Amino acid sequence: MATTPQWIMVGGDGPESYSQHSSYQRALWETAKEKMNEAISAKLSLDLISDRFxxxxxxxxxxxNTFVAVQNIIDAVEDKYRKETGQNPAENIEFQVLFxxxxxxxxxxxxQALPPGRRYYSAGVPGSFFGRVLPKHSFHIGVISYAFHFTSKNPKGITDRDSPLWNKDVHCTGxxxxVKKAYLDQYSADTKNLLDARAEELVPGGLMLILGSGLRDGVKISETAKGIMMDFIGASLNDLAQQGVIEQDKVxxxxxxxxxxEEGELRQIIKENGKFTIEAFEDIIHPNEELxxxxxxxxxxxxxxxxAFLSAYFGEDTMTKVFELVEVKARKEFSKIQNAKPGMQYLIVLRKN
Amino acid sequence: MATTPQWIMVGGDGPESYSQHSSYQRALWETAKEKMNEAISAKLSLDLISDRFxxxxxxxxxxxNTFVAVQNIIDAVEDKYRKETGQNPAENIEFQVLFxxxxxxxxxxxxQALPPGRRYYSAGVPGSFFGRVLPKHSFHIGVISYAFHFTSKNPKGITDRDSPLWNKDVHCTGxxxxVKKAYLDQYSADTKNLLDARAEELVPGGLMLILGSGLRDGVKISETAKGIMMDFIGASLNDLAQQGVIEQDKVxxxxxxxxxxEEGELRQIIKENGKFTIEAFEDIIHPNEELxxxxxxxxxxxxxxxxAFLSAYFGEDTMTKVFELVEVKARKEFSKIQNAKPGMQYLIVLRKN
Structure with a gap:
């Protein structure tokens, strides 16, 4: 699954684009780092920082990207420990990162990409995060970076032409x-399972830091730049179907x-789940810098x-063609994108009840 | 590294051979399972079996093979718990396996091969086992299956033609x-590092179960079937060099x-390391069944x-040719193999001091 941040480069077309794009990545992580640092400094109980974290x-x-996220967290925990105890974390704390x-x-x-010189033990934990993947009380801080918007599957009926819920589009216009309710119900059920699982795996008082992309209340995804771009992807797939490059049925x-x-929906889901208290819910970048x-x-x-998601379904060639068309559409309707309603890049800090 | 048991099939040439070979595998694991069960029943403190194991x-x-080994251990822990507490382990214990x-x-x-229906959480832990790979007190029982004979590198001078320690052969005849002392010194240093690391990672009172292939005191590896076979590998490599298929220098x-x-050497290394007590050191199969x-x-x-080890160094083709020649040599000198001195398949049970 594409668990990389919305605006972060993983496959590029030329060093120039990459380097331009890369500045967004850096800016995002710099701001996120600051906010995560503040959250850990203010919300993490010092008692939780013992010989093993x-x-x-x-x-x-x-x-x-995961290495940046977890290093940010470890740096913040070490800072807090150093400031509040006057002791050297390197001498007293063993860190472990569960990927x-x-x-x-x-x-x-x-x-094989684990950063050389890292000061933590590493382990890979395979399994869907909608269910339990770790024993009880396994970690002190969890992070979810731009993966909190996933559902475990498409809602029932969404891809079924005979269903009243059939959503012809990839995601937005239709x-x-x-359809929105079907998606929200699925998302709500999945996210509650995710929160239930994390609540059992977290130590008491532990934190979840959730970085992601959301919507302000009352804003439709199709009204945002992100939604417009997703519709361009859908329209490009339909263009290719009409050209006979791929089958319409498959699209x-x-x-x-x-x-x-939406922010209100996220708050509602977390509240209904009842396992966590929202300690912070804030924008990590100004909407103007979002795109x-x-x-x-x-x-x-x-x-x-x-x-990657499109490649898996349609193949690499089609994926490449799709994004060539998407670029043309984005260029043609760039003013529409620039005047779209703002989205939201959030950091949610949850403390286990 | 080839961490699979000495007699266990990982790449085969035809279903018949595999199925014949496979019976050795099953027999070995059946006996090993019994011995491990006994060791856990007798040597593991019930206090260590709590809500997380x-x-x-x-x-x-x-x-x-690792799935068989860890399932054997979990079965034995559950058996012990069930017998000694009268309670259902499935209700009270969460197991985690660190690979x-x-x-x-x-x-x-x-x-992707994790057994469906397994009753344990899984994590992969990357890193050389000659050093620390886990935080302190991370596990209750560790197992090393046919990987306890590795060194971290070849001893200095062994592959250097100008060194007095140059060992022209792959391992044995020369x-x-x-040369033996150079290997033993390297092995002793590496194994002490391995034991130091495990001693820190194990909970107090925890056990290490070590399955492996060794020698009885005073027996030279070149006198055993295993040594003879390793010499056949060396001789086959030299045959291929003389035929011009590979370079003599590379061989x-x-x-x-x-x-x-040897058993005495293993006991000595463990004693000198001082972090563990040998609770058991026994043959897991009769020497007659060894081969x-x-x-x-x-x-x-x-x-x-x-x-795999030969492939990495000489390429797949050469590896295949080598084992064709090895089979011819083994057939020709089969009586020598059958009359060789016995080796030893051991289970060592260590308890952390």
Whole structure:
């Protein structure tokens, strides 16, 4: 699954694009780091920092972004410990990082890319994060980076042409109320399972840090730049079907197993689940900085996020063609994208009750 | 590294050989299971079996043998718990298995082969087992299956033509006293590091179960069937060099980073290390059952153990040719193999001091 952040490059087309795109990545992580540091400094109980401290990344993919995320957390824990005890964390704390993703994730690549000189023990934890993957009380801080919008599957009926819920589009434009409700119900059930599992695996008082992409209340995904881009992906697939490059049926039965939730929906799900208290829920970047300011880089960004998923379904060639068309559409309608309603890049800090 | 048991098939040549060979595998594990069960029943303190129980396999390779080994251990722990407390382990204990091997091990294959219906959480732990790979007090029982004979590297000088320690052979025939001492020194240093690391990672009172292949005191490896077979591998490599298939220099610089220790040497190393008490040191099968009784199966067995290692150095084609020649030699000198001095298949049970 594409568990890399929305705006982060994983497959590029030329060093220039990459380097341009890369500045978004750095800016995002720099701000996220600051916010995570603040959250850990203010919300993590010092009692939890003892001789052994475990950090877990759920939906880690195969690197390298996970290494940045977990190092940020370890740095923040060490800072807090140093400031509040006056002692050297390197002498007193052994860190362990648990890297979780599906058992089909490329753990070989992850393990071989582990940063040299890291000051933590590593373990890979295979399995779907919608269920239990660790024994009780296994970790102190968990992180989910841009993977909190996934559902375990497409809602029932969504890809079935005979269903009243049939959503012809990849995700957005045809997103009527019934379809939206089907997605939200699926997302709500899956996310509650995810929270139940993490609540058992976390030590009492432990924190979950959730970085992700969401919507402000009342904003439809199709009104945001992200939604417009996803519709371009859908439209490009339909273009290719009309050209006979791929089959229309295959396009019609394709849907993305994710739901970009509104802030109020996220708060409601967490509240109904009841296992965690929301300690913070904040924007990590200003909406103006949310998107690359160039259609090409924008297309590259979305290929980074959705390319692997499309490749798996339609093949590499079709995926490449899709994003060529997406770039053309993005260029043509760039003012629409620039005037779209803002999305939201959030950090949610949860403390286990 | 070839961390699969000496007599266990990993790459075969035809279903018939495999099925014949496979009976050795089953017999070995059946006996090992019994002995491990006894050891756990008698030597594991009931106090250690609480709500969370961790088993770690060091040098697990990519399966499937590791799954048999860890399931044996879990079964034995559950049996003991059931008998001594009258309670149902499934209701009270969460098991976790930590699978360790080099970070270049094929963890993807391992994770995708995890047995369906298993009643344990899984994690892969990448890193050399000669050093620390886990935080302190991470596991309750560790197992090393046929990987306890490895050294971290070839002893200095062994592959250097100008060194007095130069060992022209792959391992055995040229094994003079100075070469043997160089191997033993390397093995002793590496194994003490391994024991130091495990002693820190084990909970107090925890056990290490070590299954492996060794020698009775005073027996030279070259006098055993295993040594004779290793010499056949060396001789076959030299045959291929003389035929011009591979370069003589490459053969001369090839050595196996392992040392098959005598029982007395193993006891001495463990005693000098001082972190563990030997609770049991026993044969797991009768020497007569140690070897397949057919030259073809014997060659297949050794290909299973050494094939990957030879492939990495000489390439797949050469490896295949080597074992064709090994089979011819084994057939020709089968009576020598049958009359060789017995080796030893051991189970060592160590308790952390």
């Amino acid at each position: 475990c950090v877990a990344d759920f939906g880690c993919a195969s690197g390298p 979780n993703d599906f058992s089909t994730n490329d753990f070989n690549t992850l393990f 997103f009527n109320e019934a 019609d039965s394709f849907s993305t197993p994710l739901y970009v939730a 690359p300011s160039d259609p090409k880089i924008l297309a590259v960004s979305f290929r980074a996020s959705f390319g | 961790c088993v770690a396999d060091f040098g697990c390779a990519s399966g499937p 360790n091997d080099f970070s270049t091990n094929d963890f993807n294959t391992l994770f 094994f003079n006293e100075a 001369d610089s090839f050595s196996t980073p392992l040392y098959v220790a 397949p009784s057919d030259p073809k199966i014997l060659a297949v067995s050794f290909r299973a153990s050494f094939g």
